[in-house]
Amino acid sequence: MSSTGVPTEVVVVGIGADGFAGLSPAPRALVLDAAVLWGGSRHLSLVPSVPGQERVPWPSPLASGLPSLLSEYAGRAVVALASGDPLVSGIASTLLDLGATVRVVPAVSSVSLARARMRWSAESCEVVSLVGRPIKRLVLALAPGRRILVLSSDASTPADVASLVTSSGFGDSRLTVLGDLGAASESSVSGVASSWASESPALNVIALEVVGNGLASWAPGLPDDAFENDGQLTKRDLRASALARLMPAPGQLLWDVGAGAGSVGIEWMRAHPTCRTIAIESDPDRAERIGRNASALGVPDLVVVEGRAPSALEGLEAPDAIFIGGGATREGVLDTCLAALRPGGRLVVHGVTLETETLLAQAYADHGGELTRVGVETAAPVGTFTGWTPMRTVTQWAWSKG
Structure with missing residues (x-):
């Protein structure tokens, strides 16, 4: 039995759409000589029968079943089958996340094959995986002139992508659905998102060339009307100011406390x-x-947590940054947030009332940081003329934890 409760090693062998016959001699031997072979039912059916070989299909659902499978085969060597490059939105990544010792023998990935068919360089396109992921993740990648390779979940994904792209303001975008890449049955069908009506094979990659004028900014301070709200919204100029001080960085976690419409988060x-x-x-x-x-x-x-701070903060993963847009004067909220921040973390608090302003002035006196009053005025009609309409002045306290 392995002390870690996982197999001694899982060798993940990638198989292309051309099946077992497309494997070179070395990975073919790994598969045929394996005492234990894991894989999806389709992949397992591609491998010739081997007397005495134990074949185990992936559990369903996969995410909850994998830990038990790893534990069951603790201390044994296992070979697993996967599609293409197992580290491109594949099972090898999942196994590594679970602590398994993994060796990867990749085939040519569907991404590489799709780029070759489209004659797109790696530098000129982005890859978005929708395999087991919400399709709305694609929205963030949409911008005029972008090339995107979308890894599909199944035959329904191209139509769903076409609908989403169209509703996002990019209906003139061109879709090319590349089916069964690398197989004898390989296919390619192109069309425009707004009029897409083609059927697609189960195994497909979508090459998307984005055209249109939808929302496509990654800069902080989206228009206020981009957010459904009931008035509890951190307005764009103040939002941009807060995010500049929160300093988003890859992989980091924000608590958006008193989130309102959720705009800062x-x-x-x-x-x-x-x-x-x-x-x-x-x-x-x-x-x-x-x-x-x-x-x-x-x-x-x-992730949305429905509850009132500070009690709703108990047990949450420690954050790298915290924004308090409402409720700072509630007993214990500010102290809990100050204590919860990771070293080097950033805190930004907004207040519009005298009570909150007093609290933030004292916090500034006690801890330092940056205390700012932000006033924004916008031009608006005044009778037949135009004048300035002020918004509520906001007191902003920004602090970094040493």
């Missing part, structure tokens, strides 16, 4: 695909609205 996640947000909101209607906004703006993985 959503824009934090839009800064980089690996940025994460936990939005804490006590109002159930607003909590639901945050989820809708996050999905519509391309970050459907944002």
